[in-house]
Amino acid sequence: MTDQEKILNEVTDNDYKFGFHSKIETETIPKGLNEDVIRLISAKKEEPGWMTESRLKAFRHWQTMTMPDWAHLQIPDIDYQDIIYYAAPKKEAKYQSLDEVDPELIDTFNRLGIPLEEQKQLAGVAVDAVMDSVSVKTTFQDTLAELGIIFCSFSEAVKNHPDLVQKYMGSVVPYTDNFFAALNSAVFSDGSFCYIPKGIRCPMELSTYFRINTANTGQFERTLIIAEDDTYVSYLEGCTAPMRDENQLHAAIVEIVAMENAEVKYSTVQNWYPGDKAGKGGIYNFVTKRGICKGDNSKISWTQVETGSAITWKYPSCILKGHNSVGEFYSVAVTNNYQQADTGTKMIHIGKNTRSTIISKGISAGRSQNSYRGLVRVLKGAEYARNFSQCDSLLLGDKCGAHTFPYLEVDNRTAIVEHEATTSKIGEDQIFYCNQRGIDTENAISLIVNGYAKEVLNKLPMEFAVEAQKLLAITLEGSVG
Amino acid sequence: MLDIKDLRVKIEDKEILKGINLSVRAGEVHAIMGPNGSGKSTLASALAGRNYFDITHGKILYEGKDLTELTPEDRARAGIFLGFQYPVEIPGVSMVNFLRAAINSKREYRGEKPLPAGDFLKLMREKKKVVEINSDLTNRSVNEGFSGGEKKKNEIFQMALLEPKLAILDETDSGLDIDALRIVANGVNKLRSPENATIVITHYQRLLDYIVPDFVHVLYKGRIVKSGDKKLAKELEEHGYDWIKQEVDLKA
Numbered sequence: 001m002t003d004q005e006k007i008l009n010e011v012t013d014n015d016y017k018f019g020f021h022s023k024i025e026t027e028t029i030p031k032g033l034n035e036d037v038i039r040l041i042s043a044k045k046e047e048p049g050w051m052t053e054s055r056l057k058a059f060r061h062w063q064t065m066t067m068p069d070w071a072h073l074q075i076p077d078i079d080y081q082d083i084i085y086y087a088a089p090k091k092e093a094k095y096q097s098l099d100e101v102d103p104e105l106i107d108t109f110n111r112l113g114i115p116l117e118e119q120k121q122l123a124g125v126a127v128d129a130v131m132d133s134v135s136v137k138t139t140f141q142d143t144l145a146e147l148g149i150i151f152c153s154f155s156e157a158v159k160n161h162p163d164l165v166q167k168y169m170g171s172v173v174p175y176t177d178n179f180f181a182a183l184n185s186a187v188f189s190d191g192s193f194c195y196i197p198k199g200i201r202c203p204m205e206l207s208t209y210f211r212i213n214t215a216n217t218g219q220f221e222r223t224l225i226i227a228e229d230d231t232y233v234s235y236l237e238g239c240t241a242p243m244r245d246e247n248q249l250h251a252a253i254v255e256i257v258a259m260e261n262a263e264v265k266y267s268t269v270q271n272w273y274p275g276d277k278a279g280k281g282g283i284y285n286f287v288t289k290r291g292i293c294k295g296d297n298s299k300i301s302w303t304q305v306e307t308g309s310a311i312t313w314k315y316p317s318c319i320l321k322g323h324n325s326v327g328e329f330y331s332v333a334v335t336n337n338y339q340q341a342d343t344g345t346k347m348i349h350i351g352k353n354t355r356s357t358i359i360s361k362g363i364s365a366g367r368s369q370n371s372y373r374g375l376v377r378v379l380k381g382a383e384y385a386r387n388f389s390q391c392d393s394l395l396l397g398d399k400c401g402a403h404t405f406p407y408l409e410v411d412n413r414t415a416i417v418e419h420e421a422t423t424s425k426i427g428e429d430q431i432f433y434c435n436q437r438g439i440d441t442e443n444a445i446s447l448i449v450n451g452y453a454k455e456v457l458n459k460l461p462m463e464f465a466v467e468a469q470k471l472l473a474i475t476l477e478g479s480v481g
Numbered sequence: 482m483l484d485i486k487d488l489r490v491k492i493e494d495k496e497i498l499k500g501i502n503l504s505v506r507a508g509e510v511h512a513i514m515g516p517n518g519s520g521k522s523t524l525a526s527a528l529a530g531r532n533y534f535d536i537t538h539g540k541i542l543y544e545g546k547d548l549t550e551l552t553p554e555d556r557a558r559a560g561i562f563l564g565f566q567y568p569v570e571i572p573g574v575s576m577v578n579f580l581r582a583a584i585n586s587k588r589e590y591r592g593e594k595p596l597p598a599g600d601f602l603k604l605m606r607e608k609k610k611v612v613e614i615n616s617d618l619t620n621r622s623v624n625e626g627f628s629g630g631e632k633k634k635n636e637i638f639q640m641a642l643l644e645p646k647l648a649i650l651d652e653t654d655s656g657l658d659i660d661a662l663r664i665v666a667n668g669v670n671k672l673r674s675p676e677n678a679t680i681v682i683t684h685y686q687r688l689l690d691y692i693v694p695d696f697v698h699v700l701y702k703g704r705i706v707k708s709g710d711k712k713l714a715k716e717l718e719e720h721g722y723d724w725i726k727q728e729v730d731l732k733a
Contacts, residue, residue: 427569429569430569430571432531432553433565433568433569433571433623434571434579434582434583435530435552435553435554435557436529436530436553436554436557436562436563436565437557437579437580437582437583437639437643438554438557438558438583438584438586438587438590438643439554439579439582439583439586440552440554440586441554443582443586447571447574447578447579447582448571448574450573450574451571451572451573451574451575451578451622452572452573453573454573455573
């Protein structure tokens with residue numbers, strides 16, 4: 001092993017910052033999955049009959065499906081009967097004000113850096129915090145309500161806005177879509193619901209923070225964002241989990257609907273527990289995220305910084321149905337130790353003059369495997385569709401792997417599709433150059449990695465970008481920012 | 482300031498430096514000349530702390546301390562600057578961020594607080610004038626897309642900003658046209674002071690028309706075979722290296 005490799009090994013050997021477990025009393029249901037369990041979940045959530053039926057339909061379909069195996073991942077067998085499908089912090093089931101929330105819970109979110117108290121919300125971020133299966137508190141709800149914006153937990157939406165939920169839930173990701181989508185549709189716990197009425201620009205960033213606290217629980221959240229004509233909304237999602245030896249399952253669905261002239265920006269910083277240095281434990285993150293640009297001139301933009309999870313299976317996608325609609329995907333995916341990531345996007349061009357941009361930056365360290373998988377599909381009617389894809393991979397050390405799987409299906413001759421891909425290593429020369437200017441190796445790697453990912457980090461909202469930069473530094477360097 | 486005593490360096494099994502002796506005092510400019518492959522760049526790398534070779538024998542003392550015990554970054558923080566022959570590109574990292582990290586790590590080493598952003602930008606503006614550097618250059622990523630001349634100017638700019646005690650310029654003149662050469666040399670001359678020292682490594686005499694050295698050393702086959710003042714450089718310009726090679730090879 002050369003000195004360079006030793007240094008790389010040292011700096012990539014670091015600990016997970018959010019590995020604490022909160023001693024909150026939780027109410028869980030027994031392990032296992034069957035129709036009774038689904039009815040129980042539905043009952044716990046006091047859901048209307050149509051919702052229970054919808055869950056059961058999805059469950060019956062799921063039973064006919066098998067887990068997909070096309071990804072470049074090695075997924076150990078998952079015993080779906082050995083998972084708890086519902087867990088909620090005890091105490092009051094519903095919170096009328098912050099005073100009723102378990103102080104331990106508030107402390108947990110404070111440790112995660114999410115101030116729930118509105119007076120602390122100087123940054124102007126409205127937060128819906130989801131702990132295990134229950135949405136704990138939605139801040140700024142009243143301020144948003146004055147504009148007609150609905151921002152609440154998914155459960156509340158089912159109760160208070162059943163028309164909207166019934167109309168749009170499953171319209172972008174039907175339960176038949178894939179194995180994990182079917183599972184989520186059957187057992188989903190909670191999540192966020194967001195509705196922007198016609199003509200409104202949402203004045204603040206909307207944010208959801210997910211955390212898996214209870215052992216052996218899977219978190220199956222469901223997010224639905226509807227942006228009516230002439231609207232704008234920027235949505236942030238963050239995730240963490242405590243350290244545990246066993247693997248925990250996370251299978252979420254995010255659906256976005258953008259009408260005419262609507263713009264939705266969806267940013268994720270994913271920092272689930274990645275497992276320890278030997279590859280033990282960690283979250284399995286199997287997520288289906290998809291948005292539809294339904295109206296003309298609409299735009300959906302996905303930005304993700306993926307640093308956590310033992311296994312990531314995730315392809316935030318855009319269906320560009322409206323004419324002149326725009327889809328964007330900006331991604332930084334970091335894998336270290338034994339992490340595996342198979343992530344990318346799908347851009348489906350249906351409308352005329354639709355445009356899409358894909359910028360993917362993979363960073364692999366340790367013994368990890370990092371794959372980009374992206375589909376660009378141009379349908380017959382998509383005259384003058386344009387796509388630009390750039391997929392770069394950066395390797396740290398020589399035991400990790402980077403893979404690129406681009407798929408292009410073009411059925412219209414006027415379309416222009418471009419794909420660029422590069423693979424590079426952090427050069428010894430680059431690190432020495434920094435060293436010679438007085439910058440130590442850890443900081444040099446941090447500088448170089450952040451420089452490499454800059455195009456994507458620049459797309460994140462300001463406060464998120466700072467967090468993401470720190471996260472990259474922590475994931476790769478052990479120097480807690 | 483710098484004392485190199487019988488320094489021997491091996492790359493894999495090949496001995497590149499075979500006993501170098503050199504003393505540099507504050508205020509002096511030393512030129513190290515020699516034909517290709519004589520070990521000039523290896524000497525520069527050894528001083529900066531590049532570790533792809535072994536120091537098998539000898540000592541490098543810098544301000545009385547054993548330099549080989551310091552990491553490359555600590556050497557830099559202690560005032561050693563290497564102007565690279567081939568400055569590397571670091572995509573996406575802005576010059577401003579890079580230099581701020583450099584200056585602040587140096588300040589931290591000395592127990593000083595980080596330089597406030599305003600002061601730093603002011604300092605950058607001042608130093609840019611020294612090397613007549615285009616202000617657009619510092620808004621770009623480190624060396625990315627720079628021409629050969631721009632890269633070298635950028636090295637001198639960084640030197641101006643970091644104010645080293647001992648600067649080692651490795652073939653800074655290579656690939657420069659005459660205007661760039663003059664600018665680079667002017668920069669070096671402006672930074673000369675009784676407190677700092679410079680080692681100029683070069684293949685050609687022409688740089689020494691602009692940077693006038695106090696001492697000239699000829700490096701050949703891993704040894705300093707001849708030392709003198711600036712007149713030695715002139716002799717080399719007129720007669721080439723052959724007469725020195727002959728002298729040395731005859732003795733051997």
